[in-house]
Amino acid sequence: MQTRSIGTSDLEVAPLVFGGNVFGWTADERTSFSILDAFVDHGLNFIDTADVYSAWVEGHQGGESETIIGKWFKESGKRHKVVLATKVGMLGTRAGLSAANIAAAVDDSLRRLKTDYIDVYFSHLDDDKTPLDETLGAYQKLIQAGKVRVIGASNYTGARLEEALKVAKESSLPAYQILQPEYNLYDREGYETELEPVAEAHKVAVATYFSLASGFLSGKYRSKEDMQGKARGSRVEKYLNERGLKILDALDEAAKRHDTTPATIALAWIIARPSVTAPIASATSVQQLESLAAATRLELDPEEVAELDEASAWQK
Numbered sequence: 001m002q003t004r005s006i007g008t009s010d011l012e013v014a015p016l017v018f019g020g021n022v023f024g025w026t027a028d029e030r031t032s033f034s035i036l037d038a039f040v041d042h043g044l045n046f047i048d049t050a051d052v053y054s055a056w057v058e059g060h061q062g063g064e065s066e067t068i069i070g071k072w073f074k075e076s077g078k079r080h081k082v083v084l085a086t087k088v089g090m091l092g093t094r095a096g097l098s099a100a101n102i103a104a105a106v107d108d109s110l111r112r113l114k115t116d117y118i119d120v121y122f123s124h125l126d127d128d129k130t131p132l133d134e135t136l137g138a139y140q141k142l143i144q145a146g147k148v149r150v151i152g153a154s155n156y157t158g159a160r161l162e163e164a165l166k167v168a169k170e171s172s173l174p175a176y177q178i179l180q181p182e183y184n185l186y187d188r189e190g191y192e193t194e195l196e197p198v199a200e201a202h203k204v205a206v207a208t209y210f211s212l213a214s215g216f217l218s219g220k221y222r223s224k225e226d227m228q229g230k231a232r233g234s235r236v237e238k239y240l241n242e243r244g245l246k247i248l249d250a251l252d253e254a255a256k257r258h259d260t261t262p263a264t265i266a267l268a269w270i271i272a273r274p275s276v277t278a279p280i281a282s283a284t285s286v287q288q289l290e291s292l293a294a295a296t297r298l299e300l301d302p303e304e305v306a307e308l309d310e311a312s313a314w315q316k
C-alpha cells in the first residue's frame with residue numbers, strides 16, 4: 001500500500017484513518033479492541049481520537065475513547081504500529097488553546113493513552129481569544145519535550161489557517177502540518193471553496209472527517225423509518241433529500257460495478273482527490289471495518305470519479 005506523508009514531516013500514513021469517536025460509545029471495549037486489531041492487521045496505521053470523545057454520551061465525561069485506546073496499547077503492545085492523533089480544545093474542563101490549557105491537556109491525554117508521545121496533536125477548534133503565537137509556542141514546548149511530533153488544525157477557516165501558518169513562519173514556531181475538515185460526497189462546498197486552496201498552496205496534509213456523512217453514505221438510511229432508534233439517526237436526517245438520494249444512486253451503481261459496498265466507493269472517491277491525504281471514518285464492527293479497508297485497495301478511474309462528482313455537484 002502506498003503511504004502518504006503528513007505535510008513536510010517524516011510521518012508516513014496509510015490512506016485511511018480510523019475515527020476513534022466510537023470507542024466507548026457505539027463500540028464497547030471488546031468490540032473496540034477487535035476493530036483496532038483488525039485495522040492494524042490490514043496494514044493501516046493512522047488512528048484519530050480527541051480528549052472530548054465521548055462527552056456527548058449521558059454519563060460520560062470525555063476521555064473514554066483515549067482510555068480504551070490506551071488499554072489496547074498496553075494489552076496488545078501495538079503502540080509502535082500506530083500513528084496516533086488526538087485533539088485539545090473542546091473538552092469542557094480543558095477548553096480553548098491557551099498555553100496553560102494545552103500544557104495540562106496533553107498530560108491528561110498521555111496518561112489516558114498510556115503512551116509518552118502523541119504523533120499528531122490537533123487544535124480541535126479555533127480559539128480567537130488566544131493569540132496564535134501563544135498556542136503555537138505551547139506546541140513548540142511539547143515538541144521539544146518529545147511529547148508531540150506534529151501539530152494539526154481542525155475546524156479552522158481558510159483565513160485563520162493561513163494566518164496561523166504566517167505566524168509560524170514569521171516567529172519560527174511550529175506550523176500546522178495537517179488540517180482536519182469535514183468533507184464527504186454530500187458536504188463538499190466548504191472544503192472545496194475555502195480550505196482546499198490553502199492546504200494545497202502550503203502543502204498541508206488533509207484528513208477529512210464525517211467521510212461517510214455519519215453513515216448515510218453506506219446507503220443504510222433511505223427513509224425516516226430507517227433512522228428511528230439509531231444512534232446517528234438525528235445526524236443523518238439532513239441528508240435525506242433529492243440530492244442525497246441521487247448520491248446514493250450513483251454509489252449503488254459504482255458499488256455494483258466493483259462488487260463492493262457504497263461505503264467503500266464513498267471513501268475511494270475521497271482517497272482519489274489529490275489534495276486529500278486520507279479520509280477518517282469509523283466503524284462499529286469488524287465487518288464494517290472491512291468496507292473501510294477495502295477503499296484503500298480500490299482505485300476509481302477518472303470517469304467514475306467524474307460520475308460521482310456530477311451526482312454530488314453542489315454548484316447552483
Ligand SMILES: NC(=O)c1ccc[n+]([C@@H]2O[C@H](COP(=O)([O-])OP(=O)(O)OC[C@H]3O[C@@H](n4cnc5c(N)ncnc54)[C@H](OP(=O)(O)O)[C@@H]3O)[C@@H](O)[C@H]2O)c1
Binds near residue numbers: 020212218288
Ligand atoms: N475534528 C472534528 O471536529 C471531528 C468531528 C467529527 C468526527 N471527527 C472524526 O472523524 C471520525 C469519523 O466520524 P464519524 O464516525 O462520526 O462519521 P463517519 O465516519 O462519517 O460515519 C461512521 C459511522 O457510519 C457507520 N458505518 C460505517 N461503515 C459502515 C458500513 N459499511 N455499513 C453501514 N454503516 C457503516 C457506523 O455507525 P453505526 O454503526 O452506528 O451506524 C460508523 O460509526 C470520528 O471518529 C472522529 O475521529 C472529527
